[in-house]
Amino acid sequence: MTEQDFEPFTYTVSAQVTEPTEDEYEEIIQASRGFIMASSQHQSGLKPFGPDGKPRMLVISAWMAHEGRNLNGDAFVKEELQDVVKNGLFSPPYAGMIDDDHDFTARGYWYKTSFAFDQVAKRWGILATGALWAWRYADLADRLLTDMGNRGLIDVSMSVIAGHTEVTLGYPEARGERTKVLHNPVFFTTSLLSVPPGDKFARGKVAENPGPEEVSNLSKEIAMADTKTELVTAAETSFAEPILPQPMDWQIQSLIFPKTHWERADMCAAWANNHGFLSDDMTETAGGFVFHQRSPDLFVSGSWKVTCVLGTDRDKPYDSMCRIKAVVGNRQANPLDGPAESYKGLEPGIKGPE
Numbered sequence: 001m002t003e004q005d006f007e008p009f010t011y012t013v014s015a016q017v018t019e020p021t022e023d024e025y026e027e028i029i030q031a032s033r034g035f036i037m038a039s040s041q042h043q044s045g046l047k048p049f050g051p052d053g054k055p056r057m058l059v060i061s062a063w064m065a066h067e068g069r070n071l072n073g074d075a076f077v078k079e080e081l082q083d084v085v086k087n088g089l090f091s092p093p094y095a096g097m098i099d100d101d102h103d104f105t106a107r108g109y110w111y112k113t114s115f116a117f118d119q120v121a122k123r124w125g126i127l128a129t130g131a132l133w134a135w136r137y138a139d140l141a142d143r144l145l146t147d148m149g150n151r152g153l154i155d156v157s158m159s160v161i162a163g164h165t166e167v168t169l170g171y172p173e174a175r176g177e178r179t180k181v182l183h184n185p186v187f188f189t190t191s192l193l194s195v196p197p198g199d200k201f202a203r204g205k206v207a208e209n210p211g212p213e214e215v216s217n218l219s220k221e222i223a224m225a226d227t228k229t230e231l232v233t234a235a236e237t238s239f240a241e242p243i244l245p246q247p248m249d250w251q252i253q254s255l256i257f258p259k260t261h262w263e264r265a266d267m268c269a270a271w272a273n274n275h276g277f278l279s280d281d282m283t284e285t286a287g288g289f290v291f292h293q294r295s296p297d298l299f300v301s302g303s304w305k306v307t308c309v310l311g312t313d314r315d316k317p318y319d320s321m322c323r324i325k326a327v328v329g330n331r332q333a334n335p336l337d338g339p340a341e342s343y344k345g346l347e348p349g350i351k352g353p354e
Contacts, residue, residue, distance in 0.1 A: 054209060056135040058144060060098070060108070062204025063118055064158045064190040066125035069173045072198035075181045078124050085115040085126055089187060097189040098130050100140055102159065107140060108132035110190060121201035128190055134208065144192065144206045153203045155193040160185045169309065170276025175293065176252040176309045176326045252277075253296060255309070256325040258288040265289045271324070299329035 067078035090096040096110030110130035118125050134141035147154045163184025171179035197203075207214055255277060257268040268289045269279035281292040304327060307314045311323035 055133070056138075056141070056209065058108075058132040058134045058141050058206045058208055059210050059214075060128075060130045060132060060144075060154075060204050060206050062128055062130075062154070062156045062190060063121070063199075063202050064110075064113075064126050064128045064156060064187070065160075065185075066118060066121055066123040066199055066201055068123055069171055069179055070199040073174075073177065073179055074198070075171060075173075075179050076185060077181065077183065080184060081124065081126055082115045084185060084187065085113050089113045089126065090128060090130075096128065096130065096187060098132055099189050099191045101194055102157065102189075102191045104159075104189070107137050107192070118201060123201065125201070126187075130190075132192075132206075140192070141208070143194075145208065148206055153205055155195070155197050156202050156204045157191050157193050157197040157199070158187055158202070159189040159191065160187050162186075168276075172276070174251070175275075175277055176255065176307075176328070177250075250328050251294065251299075251331045252326045252328050253292070253294050253299060253304075254327040255291045255293065256288050256306075256327065257291070258323070258325070260320070261311070261323040262289060296329075298332055300332055303330035304328070 065076055065081060067076055067081060069075040088094065090110040090113045092111065097104075097106050098108035098110060099105055100107055108131050110128045112129040114127050115124065116127045117123075118127075132141060132144075144154050160182060162182035163186065166181040166183060168179050168181065169176055171177070171181070173179075255268075255272060257271075262268050265282055265284060268291065269282070272279040272291055277291065278293050279291055283290045283292070306317040307326050307328055308317040308319065308322040309324040309326045312319045312321040316322060317325045
């Protein structure tokens with residue numbers, strides 16, 4: 001186009017100034033609040049945009065959920081987590097919400113998930129990628145970057161509604177403990193936390209205004225252990241390594257059936273079998289029937305305590321209403337469960353059935 005081809009257009013614009021009503025004034029304040037915030041950040045030296053000239057953003061890669069049981073007593077099924085991702089979890093337009101300490105106020109959004117094997121947790125889980133509006137929530141962004149600098153990771157926790165739940169006392173990782181299996185989960189948010197998460201392997205990494213390659217590396221870093229170099233996805237392998245007991249892993253060593261509630265050992269064995277416990281190693285005492293589940297050598301010395309499994313509150317094992325007691329202890333990091341060959345009584349100092 002030459003200068004001769006260019007013909008400028010002229011517009012006549014008229015305007016008037018009037019005093020706004022109370023409702024109009026409130027609307028103006030709401031609309032300008034973001035601009036006031038951005039302006040004040042700029043004046044204080046905290047620019048709302050990065051060196052690339054784009055709005056300041058944090059990209060987050062985080063493990064939001066794992067198969068198995070978490071510290072809250074909730075559990076997910078591996079195949080169901082895989083189906084959730086396969087069916088488009090957090091894919092547009094169904095982006096997930098990023099909030100702070102479960103306050104359900106959006107600070108950003110999750111836009112991608114993958115079903116992958118967590119080399120650190122030794123479990124399959126859901127790895128999510130999202131973005132936080134750091135230009136709007138500068139204090140939160142700085143907190144996350146500080147956590148990254150100090151610890152190399154951030155804490156996260158998801159919010160979910162189950163299609164249906166299954167409550168059991170026989171979950172493999174916590175027999176005798178109440179476990180709620182969350183079937184057909186519907187995930188809504190994964191929250192940024194200022195406290196430790198219920199899933200001890202839920203964690204994330206953040207990067208400010210990263211490029212495409214840095215975003216890809218972020219997911220790989222959070223997914224692999226120190227000795228691994230690649231992200232293992234469901235497409236690459238179909239098995240998971242066995243889960244080893246972790247520190248502070250409370251497990252049942254023996255079940256005690258008081259004779260005040262149970263007349264015969266076969267009745268106790270039937271209950272144990274129906275609830276996922278072993279029944280082939282039993283000792284009869286004057287006060288009850290003791291079914292040994294694991295060798296005491298697999299537990300941390302001095303960590304024993306007795307809880308109530310059935311009949312009353314867990315912390316009232318010596319209440320007359322308690323129908324089944326359990327001797328529990330903190331498991332050592334031992335990959336094998338050996339038989340309770342020589343163990344025919346309770347740990348010294350642990351009170352048996354009356």
